[in-house]
Amino acid sequence: MPTRRTVLEVLIGGGALAIGGCASGSGPDPAAAWRNPGAGERDPRRWALAHAILAPNPHNRQPWLVDLPGTDEIVFYADTTRLLPATDPPNRQITLGCGAFLELLDLAARERGLRADITLWPQGEPQPVLDARPVAHVRLAADGAVKPDPLFRQITARHTSREAYDLSSPPAAADLARVVAVAPSPLTAAAVADKAGVARLIDIGARGFAREMTTADAAQESARLTRIGPAEIARHRDGIALKGPFLEGMAAIGLLTRETMGDPNSFATRSAIDMFAKTIAATPAFVWLKGPDNSRATQIASGRAYARMHLTATALGLSMQPWSMTLQEFPEMAELYRETQAALGASPRAPLQMLVRIGKAKPVEPAPRRGLAQHIRA
Numbered sequence: 568m569p570t571r572r573t574v575l576e577v578l579i580g581g582g583a584l585a586i587g588g589c590a591s592g593s594g595p596d597p598a599a600a601w602r603n604p605g606a607g608e609r610d611p612r613r614w615a616l617a618h619a620i621l622a623p624n625p626h627n628r629q630p631w632l633v634d635l636p637g638t639d640e641i642v643f644y645a646d647t648t649r650l651l652p653a654t655d656p657p658n659r660q661i662t663l664g665c666g667a668f669l670e671l672l673d674l675a676a677r678e679r680g681l682r683a684d685i686t687l688w689p690q691g692e693p694q695p696v697l698d699a700r701p702v703a704h705v706r707l708a709a710d711g712a713v714k715p716d717p718l719f720r721q722i723t724a725r726h727t728s729r730e731a732y733d734l735s736s737p738p739a740a741a742d743l744a745r746v747v748a749v750a751p752s753p754l755t756a757a758a759v760a761d762k763a764g765v766a767r768l769i770d771i772g773a774r775g776f777a778r779e780m781t782t783a784d785a786a787q788e789s790a791r792l793t794r795i796g797p798a799e800i801a802r803h804r805d806g807i808a809l810k811g812p813f814l815e816g817m818a819a820i821g822l823l824t825r826e827t828m829g830d831p832n833s834f835a836t837r838s839a840i841d842m843f844a845k846t847i848a849a850t851p852a853f854v855w856l857k858g859p860d861n862s863r864a865t866q867i868a869s870g871r872a873y874a875r876m877h878l879t880a881t882a883l884g885l886s887m888q889p890w891s892m893t894l895q896e897f898p899e900m901a902e903l904y905r906e907t908q909a910a911l912g913a914s915p916r917a918p919l920q921m922l923v924r925i926g927k928a929k930p931v932e933p934a935p936r937r938g939l940a941q942h943i944r945a
């Protein structure tokens with residue numbers, strides 16, 4: 568008779584359980600935002616914003632709100648109801664997601680011959696956490712000198728891939744060099760592709776995932792944001808989407824519920840740790856990114872640079888997945904945080920902003936998006 572473990576392994580091994588993509592079901596289409604973004608929009612701000620909401624962002628919280636005063640201005644806020652207090656106490660990762668949003672907004676504006684004049688933190692940098700003050704004021708101005716950026720075309724093709732990456736065909740050194748080269752000074756980015764360096768990061772990364780999953784507050788935060796099955800995915804269109812043909816059966820026998828996922832000692836948690844250890848083991852290379860300090864400005868610049876790195880990788884046929892667990896700043900992760908910083912020559916004062924798997928993998932589905940209307944303040 569099969570045990571719960573063998574059932575889960577068969578499902579995962581057969582690809583029956585997928586993480587992160589969209590699913591068909593009743594209710595709004597969670598992938599709609601990816602198809603011809605901004606179609607029919609006459610206001611170029613709304614057209615550009617329809618692209619910006621496709622940015623990578625932690626836990627797919629999509630924490631972006633805008634006001635559209637006048638005819639050419641955007642006031643951009645972080646949605647403070649969509650933070651990750653347990654796993655991202657200083658809101659560093661959420662701020663990176665805001666930077667990625669601004670980069671895609673800028674790419675879309677350029678596509679329309681518009682210069683995006685971006686003033687960051689017009690009312691000051693919020694510390695130690697984000698608050699109600701705007702992240703940025705943006706003015707779009709027609710400018711004949713503005714040129715389209717070829718990365719624009721990758722916006723709808725870019726997806727975070729949590730697949731096993733092909734170890735028999737690692738990314739070419741020249742391609743890794745192109746990906747890290749897009750990070751502008753004073754940021755620093757580099758690739759780790761040597762056997763010992765990759766093995767060390769796989770080991771740290773696997774321990775980081777296990778630590779997160781066995782820390783009750785962190786595990787429960789992720790569990791609360793997990794959408795199980797097509798109906799929940801369509802209703803929320805955010806968070807961590809779990810789907811697969813046998814999912815309802817697994818949920819029905821109590822293998823995959825928010826309660827078991829949030830329980831550090833459950834079978835679901837142990838299975839997830841095993842599964843993620845296998846995923847990270849299938850990593851031929853990593854890239855990382857850091858700045859000269861840990862200011863909000865550096866975090867925004869890092870989010871912008873990460874978006875460009877991922878778009879560049881997409882253009883080169885490479886997949887990426889951030890592996891952020893050991894960059895998280897909650898007390899139970901402190902020792903692994905220090906170990907990760909030390910391994911890559913960073914420090915808490917000028918820490919790593921992103922650590923990311925990179926390699927070749929089969930295509931994945933787009934992650935859900937809530938749609939532009941949800942981001943415009945009433």
Ligand SMILES: Cc1cc2nc3c(=O)[nH]c(=O)nc-3n(C[C@H](O)[C@H](O)[C@H](O)COP(=O)(O)O)c2cc1C
Nearest residue numbers: 623624625626627660663726727889890891892934
């Ligand atoms: C700062 C930051 C941290 C992230 N950390 C992780 C991570 O640890 N694991 C992961 O699988 N994805 C991570 N992601 C990717 C997001 O989960 C992903 O962007 C989001 O689910 C939307 O999916 P998409 O990138 O395919 O549009 C991170 C993204 C950002 C910007």
